[in-house]
């Protein structure tokens with residue numbers, strides 16, 4: 001999309017086409033801009049986000065979880081976290097009009113990663129932005145192989161169940177591994193069907209189990225999840241010999257404008273300052289080493 005939809009505080013009106021309950025706290029919203037011209041021109045890079053605005057209520061940043069290869073609509077996976085997202089869950093239904101501005105942020109460096117193996121490491125809601133890469137690869141075969149490691153507390157909290165189960169059945173050059181901290185009924189059933197793809201424990205345990213079976217040394221790695229996950233996953237990836245310059249992570253900070261104007265999302269010190277909304281939300285391992293406070 002041109003700069004028009006980026007440099008506005010209201011955004012463009014979009015109609016909610018569908019709302020799907022993914023878990024008890026996350027819903028998938030499919031939206032389409034009312035203006036056909038915007039629909040046809042709106043494009044983005046996986047990893048970018050938009051600002052979701054409900055006039056009179058508030059707005060928040062949310063990653064785009066659909067793929068730019070699937071045009072004419074946008075999908076956003078929204079967790080009920082606080083005031084505005086609770087309002088959205090309770091009041092925004094099929095047919096509602098909301099306002100979307102963006103896309104913002106840098107997104108993943110897909111060109112650099114082309115034809116290499118990629119390892120996606122998702123924790124909980126971190127699956128949302130990574131789904132965009134997954135669908136992109138499904139449509140374009142962009143990577144030589146894609147390995148998804150997805151850690152969730154239990155099956156009930158797993159996002160995109162239908163799609164993940166389809167991939168577990170086996171799909172050309174896409175390999176899915178799941179980790180569950182608690183084995184509930186759904187997880188037990190998955191273990192029965194796909195024993196080799198499921199680990200009890202954390203996502204780092206799943207990475208360890210696949211040591212020797214995944215070409216970590218040649219892969220790019222991209223991670224997204226709760227803040228507590230990052231330092232453990234980075235440590236494990238380095239231990240598995242993923243090159244430090246090939247480790248990417250997508251980070252969240254409280255945001256207001258989303259476009260580098262308000263300073264709400266600044267992290268770092270005078271030697272290295274980053275605007276998460278402009279310089280991120282995708283950062284390299286080197287950014288993390290050189291910028292104080294990027295990950296805890």
Ligand SMILES: Cc1cc2nc3c(=O)[nH]c(=O)nc-3n(C[C@H](O)[C@H](O)[C@H](O)COP(=O)(O)OP(=O)(O)OC[C@H]3O[C@@H](n4cnc5c(N)ncnc54)[C@H](O)[C@@H]3O)c2cc1C
Pocket residue numbers: 049058059060061062063064077078079080081082083084085086125128129251252253254255281
């Ligand atoms: C780049 C980016 C991408 C995001 N992508 C998604 C997504 O795909 N799906 C999704 O559901 N959410 C996503 N978020 C988080 C989402 O923006 C927050 O959950 C939302 O702003 C909460 O608004 P609220 O008014 O409902 O909650 P508030 O009432 O403002 O806060 C409720 C709770 O949420 C926490 N919170 C608020 N903002 C953030 C934040 N930015 N990061 C972490 N915790 C926060 C607060 O600390 C508080 O504990 C993303 C955030 C960023 C910065």
Ligand code: FES
Pocket residue numbers: 254255256257258259260261262263264265266275276277278
């Ligand atoms: S959110 Fe305003 S500068 Fe980043």
